[in-house]
Amino acid sequence: MSAFPRVRFLTSAHQARQFPPDTGAEVAVAGRSNAGKSTAINAIVQRKGLAKTSKTPGATRLINFFELEAGRRLVDLPGYGFAAVPGQMREHWGTLIEGYFKRRECLRGAIVVMDVRHPLTEHDQSMLELALAQSVPVHIVLTKADKLGRGAGRQAMAAVQKAVGPAVTVQLFSALNGDGVGEARGALLRLLASRPEKENPVGPADPTGQGKPGVGG
Ligand code: GDP
Numbered sequence: 001m002s003a004f005p006r007v008r009f010l011t012s013a014h015q016a017r018q019f020p021p022d023t024g025a026e027v028a029v030a031g032r033s034n035a036g037k038s039t040a041i042n043a044i045v046q047r048k049g050l051a052k053t054s055k056t057p058g059a060t061r062l063i064n065f066f067e068l069e070a071g072r073r074l075v076d077l078p079g080y081g082f083a084a085v086p087g088q089m090r091e092h093w094g095t096l097i098e099g100y101f102k103r104r105e106c107l108r109g110a111i112v113v114m115d116v117r118h119p120l121t122e123h124d125q126s127m128l129e130l131a132l133a134q135s136v137p138v139h140i141v142l143t144k145a146d147k148l149g150r151g152a153g154r155q156a157m158a159a160v161q162k163a164v165g166p167a168v169t170v171q172l173f174s175a176l177n178g179d180g181v182g183e184a185r186g187a188l189l190r191l192l193a194s195r196p197e198k199e200n201p202v203g204p205a206d207p208t209g210q211g212k213p214g215v216g217g
Contacts, residue, residue: 012062024071031113033079036143081123109191116142
C-alpha cells in the first residue's frame with residue numbers, strides 16, 4: 001500500500017502570499033534542473049505523474065505544494081542552475097526561495113536531490129548553506145545511482161558525506177531500479193516528524209518524542 005494514499009496537489013506559488021497557511025509540517029525538495037527531482041518525488045510518494053517530470057530543464061518555475069496527509073506537506077522547489085533562464089527571473093526565484101527558508105515556520109527539513117555523477121554544484125552548495133543557516137536539517141539524495149557501478153556509487157556517496165559533514169545525511173537512490181526509495185521515504189517521514197529547530201523554541205509539542213532532527217538516519 002502507498003505510504004501516502006491521499007497525496008494530492010495543493011497549489012502552485014510564485015509569490016509568498018500564495019503559499020498555503022504556515023501550519024503543520026513541511027519538507028522542501030530542491031535540486032538542480034534535470035537532477036531527477038520530480039522522478040524522485042513521484043517514486044517516494046508512489047504516485048506517478050504527481051510532480052511533473054520535464055523534458056525542458058528549468059520549466060518548473062513555481063513552488064508546488066503537495067499535501068501528503070492532513071497537516072503534512074511536501075514542497076517541490078523550482079529546479080535551479082539552468083543557465084538559459086534570464087537573470088531577472090533567476091533573481092526572483094532566489095529571493096522567493098530564500099524568503100521561504102527564512103520565514104516558513106512549518107519547514108522541518110530539506111531534501112536536496114543531486115545527480116550522483118555531478119554532486120555539490122555551486123548551486124547545490126548555496127542551497128545547503130541556505131538551509132543550514134536556518135537550522136533546517138538536510139538529507140541529500142544522490143539520484144541515478146544506476147548509472148554508476150556499486151563501488152563508484154559508494155565512493156561518490158562517501159565523498160559527498162565527507163564534504164558536507166556528519167550533520168547532513170546522504171544516500172544513494174535510483175528511481176530506475178528502486179534502490180534507496182524506501183530509505184528516502186524514511187528520511188522524509190523522519191524530517192516531517194522532527195521538532196522545529198527554527199526560532200520559536202516553544203513551538204508545538206513534538207508528538208513523536210523523537211527529539212533532534214538531522215542526525216542519524
Ligand atoms: P528534474 O528536472 O530534476 O525534476 O528531473 P526529472 O525527474 O525530470 O528527470 C530528469 C531526467 O533524468 C529524466 O529523463 C529522467 O527519466 C531521468 N532520471 C531521473 N531519475 C533517474 C534515475 O534514478 N535513473 C536514471 N537512469 N535516470 C533517471
